[in-house]
Amino acid sequence: MDRLRVMGNVYKQYWRINILTTLEYRENFLIWFAFTFIYHGSAIAALWIVLNRFPSMNGWTFRDMAFLYGMWMLAHALHNTFFSTVGDIPEHVRDGEFDRLLVRPLDTLFQAIATPGQVFPDELILALFTFCAATWYCGVVVDATFLIFVPLIVVGGALIDLAFNLFISTVAFWFVRVDALRWIVIQLEQEFTRYPISIYSRGVRLLLTFVVPFAFMNYFPARFFLHKAHEGAMLPAPVGLLTPAIGLLAVALAYVFWRIGLNRYSGVGN
Protein backbone atom coordinates (compact mmCIF):
# COMPACT_ATOMS: atom_id res chain seq x y z
CA MET A 1 0.00 0.00 0.00
CA ASP A 2 2.84 2.29 0.90
CA ARG A 3 4.39 1.73 -2.46
CA LEU A 4 1.15 2.69 -4.21
CA ARG A 5 1.03 5.90 -2.22
CA VAL A 6 4.58 6.74 -3.26
CA MET A 7 3.74 6.04 -6.89
CA GLY A 8 0.66 8.22 -6.61
CA ASN A 9 2.77 11.07 -5.28
CA VAL A 10 5.40 10.64 -7.95
CA TYR A 11 2.71 10.68 -10.60
CA LYS A 12 1.18 13.84 -9.17
CA GLN A 13 4.60 15.52 -9.26
CA TYR A 14 5.04 14.33 -12.83
CA TRP A 15 1.93 16.20 -13.94
CA ARG A 16 2.83 19.22 -11.87
CA ILE A 17 6.23 19.48 -13.63
CA ASN A 18 4.65 18.91 -17.04
CA ILE A 19 2.20 21.71 -16.56
CA LEU A 20 4.76 24.09 -15.10
CA THR A 21 7.09 23.37 -18.03
CA THR A 22 4.31 24.04 -20.50
CA LEU A 23 3.51 27.33 -18.80
CA GLU A 24 7.19 28.28 -18.88
CA TYR A 25 7.54 27.69 -22.63
CA ARG A 26 4.26 29.24 -23.66
CA GLU A 27 5.19 30.16 -27.23
CA ASN A 28 6.53 26.71 -27.87
CA PHE A 29 3.30 25.24 -26.54
CA LEU A 30 1.20 27.48 -28.76
CA ILE A 31 3.05 26.55 -31.92
CA TRP A 32 2.79 22.83 -31.12
CA PHE A 33 -0.89 23.25 -30.40
CA ALA A 34 -1.27 24.93 -33.80
CA PHE A 35 0.55 21.95 -35.25
CA THR A 36 -1.85 19.46 -33.61
CA PHE A 37 -4.82 21.49 -34.74
CA ILE A 38 -3.63 21.76 -38.35
CA TYR A 39 -2.57 18.12 -38.47
CA HIS A 40 -6.03 16.84 -37.57
CA GLY A 41 -7.74 19.69 -39.40
CA SER A 42 -5.98 18.93 -42.68
CA ALA A 43 -6.75 15.20 -42.33
CA ILE A 44 -10.45 15.92 -41.85
CA ALA A 45 -10.37 18.54 -44.62
CA ALA A 46 -8.85 15.96 -46.99
CA LEU A 47 -11.64 13.51 -46.17
CA TRP A 48 -14.22 16.21 -46.71
CA ILE A 49 -12.75 17.26 -50.07
CA VAL A 50 -12.70 13.70 -51.36
CA LEU A 51 -16.16 12.77 -50.09
CA ASN A 52 -17.58 16.02 -51.36
CA ARG A 53 -16.71 14.85 -54.87
CA PHE A 54 -17.33 11.12 -54.25
CA PRO A 55 -20.20 10.99 -51.73
CA SER A 56 -19.85 7.32 -50.85
CA MET A 57 -16.80 5.30 -49.88
CA ASN A 58 -17.97 1.73 -49.96
CA GLY A 59 -21.25 2.89 -48.41
CA TRP A 60 -19.63 5.27 -45.90
CA THR A 61 -20.54 8.96 -46.15
CA PHE A 62 -18.47 11.88 -44.87
CA ARG A 63 -20.58 11.85 -41.70
CA ASP A 64 -19.70 8.21 -41.03
CA MET A 65 -16.05 8.87 -41.81
CA ALA A 66 -15.99 11.83 -39.42
CA PHE A 67 -17.19 9.50 -36.65
CA LEU A 68 -14.57 6.93 -37.65
CA TYR A 69 -11.87 9.60 -37.47
CA GLY A 70 -13.16 11.10 -34.21
CA MET A 71 -13.11 7.73 -32.52
CA TRP A 72 -9.52 7.01 -33.58
CA MET A 73 -8.43 10.52 -32.67
CA LEU A 74 -9.85 10.26 -29.14
CA ALA A 75 -8.18 6.93 -28.38
CA HIS A 76 -4.92 8.07 -29.96
CA ALA A 77 -4.93 11.38 -28.06
CA LEU A 78 -5.63 9.56 -24.80
CA HIS A 79 -2.57 7.41 -25.44
CA ASN A 80 -0.44 10.42 -26.42
CA THR A 81 -1.41 12.26 -23.26
CA PHE A 82 -0.67 9.50 -20.77
CA PHE A 83 1.81 7.18 -22.45
CA SER A 84 3.76 9.10 -25.09
CA THR A 85 6.73 9.03 -22.68
CA VAL A 86 7.04 5.28 -23.32
CA GLY A 87 8.24 6.22 -26.79
CA ASP A 88 11.23 8.07 -25.28
CA ILE A 89 12.68 4.88 -23.79
CA PRO A 90 14.96 4.13 -26.80
CA GLU A 91 16.43 7.59 -26.43
CA HIS A 92 17.07 7.00 -22.72
CA VAL A 93 18.71 3.68 -23.57
CA ARG A 94 20.90 5.35 -26.18
CA ASP A 95 22.17 8.15 -23.96
CA GLY A 96 22.51 5.98 -20.85
CA GLU A 97 19.80 7.73 -18.85
CA PHE A 98 17.86 4.50 -18.71
CA ASP A 99 20.33 2.85 -16.33
CA ARG A 100 19.40 5.38 -13.69
CA LEU A 101 15.84 4.07 -13.68
CA LEU A 102 17.09 0.54 -13.05
CA VAL A 103 18.73 1.33 -9.72
CA ARG A 104 15.80 3.23 -8.24
CA PRO A 105 13.35 1.44 -5.95
CA LEU A 106 10.25 1.82 -8.14
CA ASP A 107 8.96 -0.15 -11.11
CA THR A 108 11.08 0.71 -14.17
CA LEU A 109 8.20 1.01 -16.60
CA PHE A 110 6.30 3.25 -14.19
CA GLN A 111 9.33 5.50 -13.91
CA ALA A 112 9.67 5.64 -17.68
CA ILE A 113 6.01 6.61 -18.00
CA ALA A 114 6.42 9.28 -15.32
CA THR A 115 9.53 10.96 -16.78
CA PRO A 116 8.46 14.57 -17.10
CA GLY A 117 8.67 16.38 -20.38
CA GLN A 118 6.35 18.87 -21.88
CA VAL A 119 3.13 16.91 -21.91
CA PHE A 120 -0.12 18.82 -21.84
CA PRO A 121 -3.61 17.43 -22.43
CA ASP A 122 -4.31 19.82 -25.32
CA GLU A 123 -4.69 17.11 -27.96
CA LEU A 124 -7.02 15.18 -25.67
CA ILE A 125 -9.26 18.21 -25.18
CA LEU A 126 -9.29 18.85 -28.93
CA ALA A 127 -10.10 15.17 -29.53
CA LEU A 128 -12.99 15.25 -27.04
CA PHE A 129 -14.51 18.20 -28.87
CA THR A 130 -13.98 16.56 -32.25
CA PHE A 131 -15.51 13.28 -31.10
CA CYS A 132 -18.57 14.97 -29.60
CA ALA A 133 -19.05 17.08 -32.74
CA ALA A 134 -18.67 14.01 -34.97
CA THR A 135 -21.14 12.01 -32.85
CA TRP A 136 -23.69 14.78 -33.09
CA TYR A 137 -22.98 15.33 -36.80
CA CYS A 138 -23.36 11.71 -37.88
CA GLY A 139 -26.52 11.23 -35.78
CA VAL A 140 -25.43 8.20 -33.77
CA VAL A 141 -28.03 7.34 -31.12
CA VAL A 142 -26.48 8.13 -27.74
CA ASP A 143 -28.12 5.50 -25.51
CA ALA A 144 -27.02 3.54 -22.46
CA THR A 145 -24.90 1.14 -24.57
CA PHE A 146 -23.11 4.10 -26.14
CA LEU A 147 -22.45 5.84 -22.82
CA ILE A 148 -21.18 2.67 -21.14
CA PHE A 149 -19.12 1.26 -23.98
CA VAL A 150 -17.60 4.31 -25.69
CA PRO A 151 -15.38 5.26 -22.72
CA LEU A 152 -14.27 1.63 -22.40
CA ILE A 153 -13.60 1.40 -26.14
CA VAL A 154 -11.58 4.60 -26.09
CA VAL A 155 -9.47 3.30 -23.20
CA GLY A 156 -9.11 -0.03 -25.02
CA GLY A 157 -8.01 1.82 -28.16
CA ALA A 158 -5.43 3.77 -26.17
CA LEU A 159 -4.15 0.48 -24.75
CA ILE A 160 -3.73 -0.93 -28.27
CA ASP A 161 -1.62 2.13 -29.05
CA LEU A 162 0.33 1.67 -25.82
CA ALA A 163 0.99 -1.98 -26.63
CA PHE A 164 2.69 -1.05 -29.92
CA ASN A 165 4.54 1.87 -28.39
CA LEU A 166 5.89 -0.41 -25.65
CA PHE A 167 6.65 -3.20 -28.09
CA ILE A 168 8.74 -0.94 -30.32
CA SER A 169 10.51 0.65 -27.36
CA THR A 170 11.40 -2.83 -26.10
CA VAL A 171 12.98 -3.68 -29.45
CA ALA A 172 15.47 -0.90 -28.61
CA PHE A 173 17.08 -3.25 -26.03
CA TRP A 174 18.30 -5.32 -28.98
CA PHE A 175 18.62 -2.76 -31.79
CA VAL A 176 19.51 0.71 -30.66
CA ARG A 177 17.89 2.57 -33.54
CA VAL A 178 14.17 1.87 -33.78
CA ASP A 179 13.06 5.21 -35.26
CA ALA A 180 12.42 3.70 -38.68
CA LEU A 181 10.35 0.82 -37.27
CA ARG A 182 8.32 3.22 -35.16
CA TRP A 183 7.75 5.41 -38.17
CA ILE A 184 6.40 2.52 -40.26
CA VAL A 185 3.97 1.44 -37.52
CA ILE A 186 2.78 5.02 -36.93
CA GLN A 187 2.19 5.49 -40.63
CA LEU A 188 0.38 2.18 -40.91
CA GLU A 189 -1.88 3.14 -38.04
CA GLN A 190 -2.60 6.73 -39.05
CA GLU A 191 -3.29 6.10 -42.69
CA PHE A 192 -5.00 2.75 -42.57
CA THR A 193 -7.40 3.67 -39.73
CA ARG A 194 -8.62 6.66 -41.70
CA TYR A 195 -10.80 4.55 -43.99
CA PRO A 196 -13.21 1.66 -43.36
CA ILE A 197 -11.09 -1.49 -43.59
CA SER A 198 -13.66 -3.07 -45.91
CA ILE A 199 -11.96 -1.26 -48.81
CA TYR A 200 -8.74 -3.26 -48.37
CA SER A 201 -7.89 -6.68 -49.70
CA ARG A 202 -8.52 -9.72 -47.51
CA GLY A 203 -4.91 -10.05 -46.40
CA VAL A 204 -4.70 -6.45 -45.18
CA ARG A 205 -8.07 -6.76 -43.40
CA LEU A 206 -6.85 -9.84 -41.55
CA LEU A 207 -3.60 -8.07 -40.71
CA LEU A 208 -5.39 -5.03 -39.25
CA THR A 209 -7.78 -7.25 -37.28
CA PHE A 210 -5.60 -10.00 -35.86
CA VAL A 211 -1.94 -9.03 -36.14
CA VAL A 212 -1.84 -5.25 -35.67
CA PRO A 213 -5.41 -4.85 -34.36
CA PHE A 214 -5.79 -1.14 -35.18
CA ALA A 215 -9.19 -1.93 -36.70
CA PHE A 216 -10.45 -2.31 -33.11
CA MET A 217 -9.52 1.29 -32.32
CA ASN A 218 -12.21 2.68 -34.58
CA TYR A 219 -13.46 0.54 -37.45
CA PHE A 220 -15.23 -2.26 -35.55
CA PRO A 221 -16.74 0.02 -32.89
CA ALA A 222 -17.88 2.52 -35.55
CA ARG A 223 -19.41 -0.30 -37.61
CA PHE A 224 -21.40 -1.33 -34.53
CA PHE A 225 -22.65 2.14 -33.60
CA LEU A 226 -23.37 3.17 -37.20
CA HIS A 227 -25.28 -0.08 -37.83
CA LYS A 228 -23.14 -1.17 -40.73
CA ALA A 229 -23.07 -4.81 -39.68
CA HIS A 230 -23.66 -6.04 -43.22
CA GLU A 231 -20.37 -4.71 -44.45
CA GLY A 232 -17.02 -6.42 -44.18
CA ALA A 233 -19.02 -9.48 -43.13
CA MET A 234 -15.85 -11.02 -41.77
CA LEU A 235 -16.96 -10.75 -38.12
CA PRO A 236 -20.35 -10.12 -36.42
CA ALA A 237 -21.22 -6.56 -35.36
CA PRO A 238 -20.91 -6.90 -31.52
CA VAL A 239 -17.18 -7.61 -32.06
CA GLY A 240 -17.01 -3.82 -32.02
CA LEU A 241 -17.55 -3.89 -28.26
CA LEU A 242 -14.55 -6.16 -27.67
CA THR A 243 -11.98 -3.35 -27.98
CA PRO A 244 -11.30 -3.09 -24.21
CA ALA A 245 -10.51 -6.82 -24.05
CA ILE A 246 -8.29 -6.63 -27.14
CA GLY A 247 -6.51 -3.63 -25.63
CA LEU A 248 -5.83 -5.46 -22.36
CA LEU A 249 -4.61 -8.54 -24.19
CA ALA A 250 -2.30 -6.50 -26.42
CA VAL A 251 -0.81 -4.63 -23.47
CA ALA A 252 -0.35 -7.90 -21.55
CA LEU A 253 1.59 -9.40 -24.46
CA ALA A 254 3.67 -6.25 -24.88
CA TYR A 255 4.39 -6.24 -21.13
CA VAL A 256 5.64 -9.84 -21.20
CA PHE A 257 7.93 -8.89 -24.08
CA TRP A 258 9.06 -5.82 -22.09
CA ARG A 259 10.00 -8.00 -19.08
CA ILE A 260 12.03 -10.29 -21.32
CA GLY A 261 13.81 -7.31 -22.87
CA LEU A 262 14.42 -5.71 -19.50
CA ASN A 263 15.89 -8.91 -18.03
CA ARG A 264 18.18 -9.26 -20.96
CA TYR A 265 19.24 -5.61 -20.80
CA SER A 266 20.04 -5.57 -17.09
CA GLY A 267 21.60 -9.02 -17.34
CA VAL A 268 24.25 -8.12 -19.89
CA GLY A 269 26.10 -6.10 -17.30
CA ASN A 270 25.16 -2.63 -18.38
Add this chain to the structure above:
Amino acid sequence: MTAARAPRFRLEPYVQFAKKAMAREATYRFDVFTTVASVLVRVYLLRMVWVALYARNTAPKELPLHAIITYSTVALLMGLVMDIDQTRLLHDKLHSGGIATDFMKPIVVPFYLFADGSGEVIFHAALIVPSLLLALLFVHIDVPGPLTLVTFFASFALGYLVGLFVNFILNCVAFWTLEIHAMQLIVTWITDLFGGEIIPLVIFPAFLQKIAFALPFAAMFSTPLLIYVGAIPPERYAWALGVQAFWVVVLALASTVIWRAGAKRVIVQGG
Protein backbone atom coordinates in the same frame (compact mmCIF):
# COMPACT_ATOMS: atom_id res chain seq x y z
CA MET B 1 39.41 46.82 -42.89
CA THR B 2 40.46 46.28 -46.47
CA ALA B 3 37.94 44.36 -48.44
CA ALA B 4 39.35 40.99 -49.40
CA ARG B 5 39.24 40.38 -53.11
CA ALA B 6 36.40 38.00 -53.85
CA PRO B 7 37.91 34.62 -54.73
CA ARG B 8 37.24 33.37 -58.23
CA PHE B 9 34.20 31.15 -58.23
CA ARG B 10 35.06 27.47 -58.65
CA LEU B 11 32.47 24.74 -58.97
CA GLU B 12 34.65 21.91 -57.76
CA PRO B 13 34.29 22.33 -53.97
CA TYR B 14 30.51 22.21 -54.33
CA VAL B 15 30.67 18.97 -56.28
CA GLN B 16 32.70 17.58 -53.38
CA PHE B 17 30.11 18.80 -50.86
CA ALA B 18 27.39 17.04 -52.83
CA LYS B 19 29.42 13.82 -53.03
CA LYS B 20 30.03 13.89 -49.31
CA ALA B 21 26.30 14.32 -48.63
CA MET B 22 25.54 11.37 -50.89
CA ALA B 23 28.00 9.15 -49.06
CA ARG B 24 26.48 10.23 -45.74
CA GLU B 25 22.96 9.33 -46.87
CA ALA B 26 24.10 5.94 -48.15
CA THR B 27 25.28 4.94 -44.67
CA TYR B 28 21.73 4.86 -43.28
CA ARG B 29 20.78 1.65 -45.01
CA PHE B 30 17.79 0.82 -42.89
CA ASP B 31 16.33 4.26 -43.56
CA VAL B 32 16.60 3.56 -47.27
CA PHE B 33 14.63 0.38 -46.76
CA THR B 34 11.89 2.13 -44.78
CA THR B 35 11.66 4.96 -47.30
CA VAL B 36 10.99 2.54 -50.13
CA ALA B 37 8.67 0.38 -48.00
CA SER B 38 6.67 3.41 -46.99
CA VAL B 39 6.19 4.47 -50.62
CA LEU B 40 4.97 0.97 -51.50
CA VAL B 41 2.54 0.86 -48.58
CA ARG B 42 1.08 4.18 -49.64
CA VAL B 43 0.84 3.15 -53.30
CA TYR B 44 -1.23 0.19 -52.16
CA LEU B 45 -3.34 2.29 -49.77
CA LEU B 46 -4.15 5.00 -52.31
CA ARG B 47 -5.00 2.45 -54.97
CA MET B 48 -7.52 0.82 -52.61
CA VAL B 49 -8.98 4.20 -51.66
CA TRP B 50 -9.49 5.32 -55.27
CA VAL B 51 -10.86 1.94 -56.36
CA ALA B 52 -13.42 2.09 -53.53
CA LEU B 53 -14.38 5.67 -54.38
CA TYR B 54 -14.72 5.08 -58.12
CA ALA B 55 -16.74 1.89 -57.63
CA ARG B 56 -19.75 3.64 -56.10
CA ASN B 57 -19.66 7.13 -57.63
CA THR B 58 -19.57 8.73 -61.06
CA ALA B 59 -16.00 9.26 -62.19
CA PRO B 60 -14.80 12.78 -63.09
CA LYS B 61 -14.29 12.73 -66.85
CA GLU B 62 -10.88 14.38 -66.84
CA LEU B 63 -9.54 11.75 -64.43
CA PRO B 64 -10.69 8.17 -65.02
CA LEU B 65 -9.65 5.51 -62.48
CA HIS B 66 -6.43 4.47 -64.27
CA ALA B 67 -5.39 8.13 -64.54
CA ILE B 68 -5.92 8.86 -60.85
CA ILE B 69 -4.00 5.73 -59.82
CA THR B 70 -1.18 6.80 -62.13
CA TYR B 71 -1.38 10.30 -60.60
CA SER B 72 -1.08 9.01 -57.03
CA THR B 73 1.76 6.64 -57.82
CA VAL B 74 3.81 9.21 -59.73
CA ALA B 75 3.11 11.71 -56.92
CA LEU B 76 4.53 9.31 -54.32
CA LEU B 77 7.62 8.69 -56.46
CA MET B 78 8.11 12.46 -56.90
CA GLY B 79 7.73 12.76 -53.15
CA LEU B 80 10.96 10.77 -52.69
CA VAL B 81 12.78 13.81 -54.03
CA MET B 82 10.35 16.63 -53.23
CA ASP B 83 9.75 15.82 -49.57
CA ILE B 84 13.41 16.12 -48.64
CA ASP B 85 14.26 19.05 -46.40
CA GLN B 86 17.09 20.07 -48.75
CA THR B 87 18.41 22.99 -46.76
CA ARG B 88 18.00 21.48 -43.28
CA LEU B 89 21.74 21.93 -42.87
CA LEU B 90 21.16 25.68 -42.49
CA HIS B 91 18.84 25.09 -39.55
CA ASP B 92 21.32 22.66 -37.96
CA LYS B 93 24.19 25.08 -38.44
CA LEU B 94 22.22 27.92 -36.91
CA HIS B 95 21.41 25.72 -33.92
CA SER B 96 25.00 24.66 -33.35
CA GLY B 97 26.48 28.03 -34.24
CA GLY B 98 28.62 26.42 -36.95
CA ILE B 99 27.25 28.91 -39.45
CA ALA B 100 29.68 31.51 -38.08
CA THR B 101 32.76 29.61 -39.27
CA ASP B 102 31.10 28.83 -42.60
CA PHE B 103 30.86 32.54 -43.26
CA MET B 104 34.64 32.79 -42.86
CA LYS B 105 35.38 30.06 -45.38
CA PRO B 106 36.07 31.00 -49.00
CA ILE B 107 32.71 29.63 -50.14
CA VAL B 108 29.31 31.05 -51.01
CA VAL B 109 27.31 29.73 -48.07
CA PRO B 110 23.90 29.30 -49.77
CA PHE B 111 25.63 27.37 -52.60
CA TYR B 112 27.28 25.15 -50.02
CA LEU B 113 23.86 24.45 -48.46
CA PHE B 114 22.30 23.73 -51.85
CA ALA B 115 25.20 21.47 -52.82
CA ASP B 116 24.80 19.44 -49.65
CA GLY B 117 21.04 19.17 -50.23
CA SER B 118 21.60 18.16 -53.85
CA GLY B 119 23.73 15.23 -52.75
CA GLU B 120 20.85 14.00 -50.64
CA VAL B 121 18.36 14.63 -53.44
CA ILE B 122 20.41 12.77 -56.03
CA PHE B 123 20.74 9.82 -53.68
CA HIS B 124 16.98 9.72 -53.13
CA ALA B 125 16.30 10.21 -56.83
CA ALA B 126 18.16 6.97 -57.38
CA LEU B 127 15.60 5.26 -55.12
CA ILE B 128 12.84 6.14 -57.57
CA VAL B 129 13.90 3.29 -59.86
CA PRO B 130 13.57 0.39 -57.40
CA SER B 131 10.45 1.99 -55.89
CA LEU B 132 8.87 2.27 -59.33
CA LEU B 133 9.68 -1.33 -60.23
CA LEU B 134 8.24 -2.61 -56.96
CA ALA B 135 5.19 -0.34 -57.25
CA LEU B 136 4.42 -1.96 -60.60
CA LEU B 137 3.62 -5.12 -58.64
CA PHE B 138 0.59 -3.33 -57.13
CA VAL B 139 -0.48 -0.91 -59.83
CA HIS B 140 -0.47 -0.30 -63.52
CA ILE B 141 0.92 3.10 -64.51
CA ASP B 142 0.04 4.89 -67.74
CA VAL B 143 3.01 6.10 -69.77
CA PRO B 144 2.32 9.21 -71.87
CA GLY B 145 3.83 10.12 -75.26
CA PRO B 146 7.35 11.62 -75.58
CA LEU B 147 6.25 15.28 -75.77
CA THR B 148 4.21 14.97 -72.59
CA LEU B 149 6.95 13.05 -70.85
CA VAL B 150 9.59 15.67 -71.69
CA THR B 151 7.26 18.49 -70.56
CA PHE B 152 6.54 16.55 -67.38
CA PHE B 153 10.24 16.35 -66.53
CA ALA B 154 10.71 20.07 -67.24
CA SER B 155 7.73 20.86 -65.06
CA PHE B 156 8.98 18.50 -62.33
CA ALA B 157 12.31 20.38 -62.36
CA LEU B 158 10.54 23.73 -61.98
CA GLY B 159 8.36 22.24 -59.24
CA TYR B 160 11.49 21.03 -57.49
CA LEU B 161 12.91 24.56 -57.54
CA VAL B 162 9.68 25.99 -56.11
CA GLY B 163 9.89 23.43 -53.29
CA LEU B 164 13.57 24.18 -52.75
CA PHE B 165 12.99 27.90 -52.27
CA VAL B 166 9.90 27.45 -50.06
CA ASN B 167 12.05 25.16 -47.96
CA PHE B 168 15.00 27.51 -47.93
CA ILE B 169 12.82 30.41 -46.77
CA LEU B 170 11.45 28.25 -43.94
CA ASN B 171 14.93 27.28 -42.82
CA CYS B 172 15.97 30.93 -42.95
CA VAL B 173 13.31 31.65 -40.33
CA ALA B 174 15.72 29.93 -37.93
CA PHE B 175 17.87 33.08 -38.12
CA TRP B 176 15.18 34.75 -36.00
CA THR B 177 13.61 31.93 -34.02
CA LEU B 178 15.39 28.64 -33.53
CA GLU B 179 12.33 26.47 -32.93
CA ILE B 180 11.02 25.97 -36.46
CA HIS B 181 10.24 22.26 -36.45
CA ALA B 182 6.53 22.64 -35.68
CA MET B 183 6.22 25.40 -38.25
CA GLN B 184 7.91 23.27 -40.89
CA LEU B 185 5.52 20.41 -40.18
CA ILE B 186 2.55 22.76 -40.43
CA VAL B 187 3.76 23.98 -43.81
CA THR B 188 4.29 20.34 -44.84
CA TRP B 189 0.66 19.45 -44.11
CA ILE B 190 -0.55 22.52 -45.97
CA THR B 191 1.72 21.75 -48.93
CA ASP B 192 0.55 18.14 -48.98
CA LEU B 193 -3.04 19.25 -49.21
CA PHE B 194 -2.81 22.35 -51.42
CA GLY B 195 0.06 21.09 -53.57
CA GLY B 196 -2.09 18.26 -54.92
CA GLU B 197 0.28 15.55 -53.69
CA ILE B 198 -2.47 13.37 -52.24
CA ILE B 199 -5.69 14.67 -53.77
CA PRO B 200 -5.62 16.11 -57.32
CA LEU B 201 -6.65 19.77 -57.14
CA VAL B 202 -9.12 19.26 -60.00
CA ILE B 203 -11.45 17.31 -57.72
CA PHE B 204 -11.46 20.05 -55.05
CA PRO B 205 -14.72 22.00 -54.70
CA ALA B 206 -14.70 25.06 -56.99
CA PHE B 207 -13.92 27.72 -54.37
CA LEU B 208 -11.05 25.74 -52.81
CA GLN B 209 -9.72 24.99 -56.28
CA LYS B 210 -9.47 28.72 -56.97
CA ILE B 211 -7.49 29.25 -53.77
CA ALA B 212 -5.25 26.22 -54.33
CA PHE B 213 -4.35 27.15 -57.91
CA ALA B 214 -3.47 30.68 -56.81
CA LEU B 215 -0.91 29.44 -54.26
CA PRO B 216 2.70 28.54 -55.11
CA PHE B 217 2.22 25.00 -53.73
CA ALA B 218 0.23 24.01 -56.84
CA ALA B 219 3.41 24.57 -58.87
CA MET B 220 5.20 21.88 -56.85
CA PHE B 221 3.14 18.74 -57.43
CA SER B 222 -0.07 19.58 -59.19
CA THR B 223 1.29 21.09 -62.43
CA PRO B 224 3.73 18.29 -63.37
CA LEU B 225 1.22 15.61 -62.38
CA LEU B 226 -1.68 17.10 -64.32
CA ILE B 227 0.63 17.34 -67.34
CA TYR B 228 1.60 13.69 -66.87
CA VAL B 229 -1.97 12.37 -66.76
CA GLY B 230 -3.09 14.62 -69.62
CA ALA B 231 -5.46 16.84 -67.62
CA ILE B 232 -3.41 19.79 -68.88
CA PRO B 233 -3.48 19.54 -72.73
CA PRO B 234 -0.40 20.39 -74.87
CA GLU B 235 -1.78 23.79 -75.93
CA ARG B 236 -1.64 24.89 -72.28
CA TYR B 237 1.88 23.59 -71.55
CA ALA B 238 3.52 26.98 -72.15
CA TRP B 239 1.14 28.73 -69.76
CA ALA B 240 1.52 26.03 -67.05
CA LEU B 241 5.32 26.12 -67.18
CA GLY B 242 5.22 29.92 -67.31
CA VAL B 243 3.27 30.07 -64.04
CA GLN B 244 5.77 27.70 -62.43
CA ALA B 245 8.68 29.82 -63.68
CA PHE B 246 6.96 32.90 -62.26
CA TRP B 247 6.87 31.28 -58.80
CA VAL B 248 10.50 30.19 -59.07
CA VAL B 249 11.54 33.79 -59.75
CA VAL B 250 9.35 35.28 -57.00
CA LEU B 251 10.51 32.77 -54.39
CA ALA B 252 14.16 33.07 -55.45
CA LEU B 253 13.97 36.83 -54.97
CA ALA B 254 12.26 36.41 -51.61
CA SER B 255 14.93 33.90 -50.59
CA THR B 256 17.71 36.34 -51.48
CA VAL B 257 16.14 39.13 -49.46
CA ILE B 258 15.53 36.93 -46.42
CA TRP B 259 18.98 35.35 -46.61
CA ARG B 260 20.69 38.75 -46.70
CA ALA B 261 18.70 40.00 -43.73
CA GLY B 262 19.45 36.78 -41.81
CA ALA B 263 23.15 36.71 -42.65
CA LYS B 264 23.48 40.32 -41.54
CA ARG B 265 22.00 39.36 -38.16
CA VAL B 266 24.63 36.68 -37.66
CA ILE B 267 27.44 39.05 -38.58
CA VAL B 268 26.11 41.91 -36.44
CA GLN B 269 25.54 39.69 -33.43
CA GLY B 270 28.81 37.87 -33.85
CA GLY B 271 30.79 41.15 -33.85
